[in-house]
Amino acid sequence: MRVTIADVAQAAGVSKTTVSRVLNTRGEVDASTAAKVRHVIDRMGYVPSSGAVGLARGNSRTVGMLVPSLTWPWMGEVLQGVVDTVEAADFGLLLFTCNRGAESVARFTHQVSARAFDGLLVVEPENTLGMLTALHRDGLPVVLVDDRGHHPEFPSVTAANAEGGAAAARHLLADGRRRPLVLTGPLRFGCVRDRLAGFRAACADHGIDVGQVTEGDFTEADGRARVGALLAEGRRFDAVFAHNDLAAIGVLGALRDAGLRVPEDVAVIGFDDIPVARHTEPSLTTVRQPMREMGETAARLLLARLAGHPSPSSPVVLPTRVTVRGSAPAR
């Protein structure tokens, strides 16, 4: 049978209260008593039941994480950052994905109400904002990673999207490109609007007006089809800034299909720096998002909040930087 605090108390000849005190290192215990109890604990291999402790204390020392998908190329890095940070603080991480519609959202909110965790990290799945806002208002601490929607009511950590867009522009301009095409992600995402705005501003600084902008959906197939279509109707450009790497890979395919050379005829720069980027042909120049650091930072923010510290009122912004590879070499 499992050994409980009562077993330890009995074996040590003290009360459960005293055992609890040495467990939680409250100072008010006689040194020799504490030593004796500690010895018994070790000998019996006693570990407090997390469920019982949680019930008595009213918290679970567990944080939840909600993500739209686990198979996105950069999700592993975010998760690793989160798990490392959470584990180091001796918290558990409960993982959820809401990718099967209303039913899974209901299931998730149920878990929340059941108080299975103390706080929530979220890479926002679509159509969950209402739910998240409600939970947050009911007192659940929430931190957003990569706040795509720009929700100022939540603490969040994000990459420097505008600055990243600007850096992409400067990189292309330095290479002498003058007629860029921007293949954005969905414009309802704040990060997308920021990347575009940063790119535009940097181009404007060089007297270049970004005339060609087309809205994509972040997928490879869409990037390929969309740029293929533009090429077919005779549109010309000497550079493409795709708002994520997956779409950039599609762009590479479309250019190849059209017989255009990368980077000689058209330079291509992506966003994210996912693992594949090193292995495309040519390899992909891209604006790197520090996904792991974003995960770590978000987790730290949440843990601090749970420890009673106030959260920053504006988003924590982590720097991006251009990773230069073959598709858009440095001048």
Added chain:
Amino acid sequence: MRVTIADVAQAAGVSKTTVSRVLNTRGEVDASTAAKVRHVIDRMGYVPSSGAVGLARGNSRTVGMLVPSLTWPWMGEVLQGVVDTVEAADFGLLLFTCNRGAESVARFTHQVSARAFDGLLVVEPENTLGMLTALHRDGLPVVLVDDRGHHPEFPSVTAANAEGGAAAARHLLADGRRRPLVLTGPLRFGCVRDRLAGFRAACADHGIDVGQVTEGDFTEADGRARVGALLAEGRRFDAVFAHNDLAAIGVLGALRDAGLRVPEDVAVIGFDDIPVARHTEPSLTTVRQPMREMGETAARLLLARLAGHPSPSSPVVLPTRVTVRGSAPAR
């Protein structure tokens, strides 16, 4: 304040026992009483505290998952399969990685002893076998995914490694290749030995003796360096079977560096079918492991075990199949 079962009982004018009965749909409740209670539950938005339920029932309706790393290319698929299955059964998933040495292993076993979860899914991190065996012997249900070590004492799900190796051989032989090089993973892994044995057997069936075998470590850098070195010392082969895609990508690099054409001079086939495989130059022919299905299956096995059903005594083997791309075209 949080609404508890006592609040519901009082509002409905019944005992907590009765509320508990309708919650757990025990049949012994009067229909009209049950309806009344259910109505109050809905009106008050009552959800039982998972911690309290767990303490009273002695289980947590949560499973743990232990992985060596979250950033491996195929881990996202496994995780997605696991999470989907676990969520559908209304269980929670607690995620752990033991990648920072003894300290994190200790932390993990502590969580286990704390009874934070009822069963464990594991993609085995190195040096955790002893710990896992001990936990298993102490009664923790464990299921292994991709049992690299061949541990018959655990239920496990794995890909058809030997058959996959054989399929790789048949694919190359059908294309007329006669002098293959095998770049294995670490031979201490059971899956590696199986892939090699399957490849050897299929070659033997065609009267081909696999003379060239070299042990790698599953990384791209190693694959590149190792094959580069063999080429430099004058070794020749018309095909390479790499035991994972990452190493195969390294091989592609080494061949390119040596001025050899793929697939004309040397065909290359990998193992896994990770997302990058479609985007290498040329794209990578590879033996596909159904990672998501492996995750789903492992989760189902564990849940069945927790529900009291016996686990299969031999590994559950899921089929692999060759995904044909540019690096090793079909004849």
Added chain:
DNA sequence: CTGAAAGCGCTTACAG
């Protein structure tokens, strides 16, 4: 069909 009571394994005032 229903309820009072004990129990799950802890923590935390409170009293000494």
Added chain:
DNA sequence: CTGAAAGCGCTTACAG
């Protein structure tokens, strides 16, 4: 410095 008792929010014999 230490302990008896109540309480966290449930479930489950047991009795009626």
